[in-house]
Amino acid sequence: xxxxxxxxxxxxxxxxxxxxxxxxxxxxxxxxxxxxxxxxxxxxxxxxxxxxxxxxxxxxxxxxxxxxxxxxxxxxxxxxxxxxxxxxxxxxxxxxxxxxxxxxxxxxxxxxxxxxxxxxxxxxxxxxxxxxxxxxxxxxxxxxxxxxxxxxxxxxxxxxxxxxxxxxxxxxxxxxxxxxxxxxxxxxxxxxxxxxxxxxxxxxxxxxxxxxxxxxxxxxxxxxxxxxxxx
Amino acid sequence: xxxxxxxxxxxxxxxxxxxxxxxxxxxxxxxxxxxxxxxxxxxxxxxxxxxxxxxxxxxxxxxxxxxxxxxxxxxxxxxxxxxxxxxxxxxxxxxxxxxxxxxxxxxxxxxxxxxxxxxxxxxxxxxxxxxxxxxxxxxxxxxxxxxxxxxxxxxxxxxxxxxxxxxxxxxxxxxxxxxxxxxxxxxxxxxxxxxxxxxxxxxxxxxxxxxxxxxxxxxxxxxxxxxxxxxxxxxxxxxx
Numbered sequence: 001x002x003x004x005x006x007x008x009x010x011x012x013x014x015x016x017x018x019x020x021x022x023x024x025x026x027x028x029x030x031x032x033x034x035x036x037x038x039x040x041x042x043x044x045x046x047x048x049x050x051x052x053x054x055x056x057x058x059x060x061x062x063x064x065x066x067x068x069x070x071x072x073x074x075x076x077x078x079x080x081x082x083x084x085x086x087x088x089x090x091x092x093x094x095x096x097x098x099x100x101x102x103x104x105x106x107x108x109x110x111x112x113x114x115x116x117x118x119x120x121x122x123x124x125x126x127x128x129x130x131x132x133x134x135x136x137x138x139x140x141x142x143x144x145x146x147x148x149x150x151x152x153x154x155x156x157x158x159x160x161x162x163x164x165x166x167x168x169x170x171x172x173x174x175x176x177x178x179x180x181x182x183x184x185x186x187x188x189x190x191x192x193x194x195x196x197x198x199x200x201x202x203x204x205x206x207x208x209x210x211x212x213x214x215x216x217x218x219x220x221x222x223x224x225x226x227x228x229x230x231x
Numbered sequence: 232x233x234x235x236x237x238x239x240x241x242x243x244x245x246x247x248x249x250x251x252x253x254x255x256x257x258x259x260x261x262x263x264x265x266x267x268x269x270x271x272x273x274x275x276x277x278x279x280x281x282x283x284x285x286x287x288x289x290x291x292x293x294x295x296x297x298x299x300x301x302x303x304x305x306x307x308x309x310x311x312x313x314x315x316x317x318x319x320x321x322x323x324x325x326x327x328x329x330x331x332x333x334x335x336x337x338x339x340x341x342x343x344x345x346x347x348x349x350x351x352x353x354x355x356x357x358x359x360x361x362x363x364x365x366x367x368x369x370x371x372x373x374x375x376x377x378x379x380x381x382x383x384x385x386x387x388x389x390x391x392x393x394x395x396x397x398x399x400x401x402x403x404x405x406x407x408x409x410x411x412x413x414x415x416x417x418x419x420x421x422x423x424x425x426x427x428x429x430x431x432x433x434x435x436x437x438x439x440x441x442x443x444x445x446x447x448x449x450x451x452x453x454x455x456x457x458x459x460x461x462x463x464x465x466x467x468x469x470x471x
Contacts, residue, residue, distance in 0.1 A: 054438055054439060058438065058439040059439055062439070091386070095386045111403035138377035150412075151326070151330045151409050151410070152387055152388035152389075152408065152429075153387035153388045153430075154387070173387065174386050174387035175386070175387075194387075194430065195388075195429065195431050195434060196430050196434060196439060199430060199431060199434045199435065200434065200435065200438075203289055203293065203435075204289060204293040204297070206295055210246060
């Protein structure tokens with residue numbers, strides 16, 4: 001049963017209407033873990049149900065929790081005028097906020113086979129891929145190679161450079177979102193290459209995980225983003 | 232006749248100079264030893280229940296072995312690049328050398344700072360390290376608490392270290408990212424204890440609970456190794 005995946009945000013800004021005490025930075029939002037659009041076991045055998053459950057309920061949840069904590073602390077630091085404290089919090093915000101952003105995209109980048117996972121992109125994205133990478137196989141090969149070569153933890157991305165109007169393959173370290181590599185980059189497909197994304201199933205063999213994950217990549221979502229950005 | 236001999240000698244000398252500039256390679260590089268996977272000083276299951284046999288086996292035979300293999304490969308490529316005078320290639324290779332060489336260095340230390348309980352794993356350090364720890368961190372528990380906190384908060388992959396700063400003559404707790412050895416945080420730093428906080432170091436057993444792994448690993452930390460290294464360097468520092 002597909003559950004619509006929405007990053008629900010409870011916002012205190014809504015309280016502004018009822019309370020005049022809320023001013024300035026107090027419009028802080030708390031974030032919540034988005035639901036997975038499919039069952040934990042739905043991506044098998046490419047990604048095991050065990051991995052999906054831990055990845056979603058533990059890793060992504062922890063990023064959300066710590067992100068909210070960091071934002072709360074930021075709010076206090078800003079109102080108390082503690083610039084040192086504000087600056088010191090940026091690392092926690094970048095890491096945990098980035099983790100939340102990246103994983104929210106990741107769940108949408110994946111789909112069960114019976115819901116189109118692995119089906120090649122059609123339309124304008126399909127053509128753009130052929131233009132820039134020769135073929136879908138060419139793109140897959142490049143992304144798999146770059147993903148395998150990430151030193152430590154990170155992500156491999158297919159992105160659209162809105163400014164240069166071209167597709168790019170790039171990697172980011174840790175939980176850096178794609179936008180840290182360029183302000184005009186829009187993520188189309190992101191693949192988590194942190195060890196927690198594959199270790200329980202593939203152990204140290206990251207290339208094997210990268211080979212198999214393509215069977216559940218949701219090209220429909222990537223195409224929607226691409227078409228939206230191009231118009 | 233003397234002039235002819237002189238000219239011949241000059242020509243031979245010049246020819247040798249030319250050869251030296253174009254083709255001579257530093258013999259040190261030619262005879263460079265390849266790295267090899269060190270044996271574990273204990274059985275794969277000897278650190279249980281703190282670290283599972285499955286993890287030790289994968290960690291040693293797959294991860295560390297891969298660093299060794301890739302490091303040797305990179306060194307080979309470096310050798311060729313240097314012989315060709317291809318400086319772009321030489322520079323480009325540094326990332327692979329740092330990552331894989333660092334992985335080899337770090338893991339070679341890691342196996343030594345772990346020990347089965349029946350071989351002293353977990354037993355607190357002897358002096359002079361013990362006193363130094365108390366002086367710098369208040370107590371061994373204080374040090375462990377600090378290292379656990381810093382290890383748990385490493386963003387991504389990396390290591391948490393107890394090191395000796397040979398210049399400042401003091402103990403430090405430090406973290407490094409990915410496979411950066413401790414020396415990348417300061418050339419005077421000597422690693423005494425290093426704990427791998429890459430997910431592969433604990434995931435099959437502890438899953439996402441890195442803090443739990445850090446809590447348990449102290450029961451197999453080989454303080455004897457750390458204390459010996461500290462003592463040796465302390466002696467060296469005293470005599471300088």
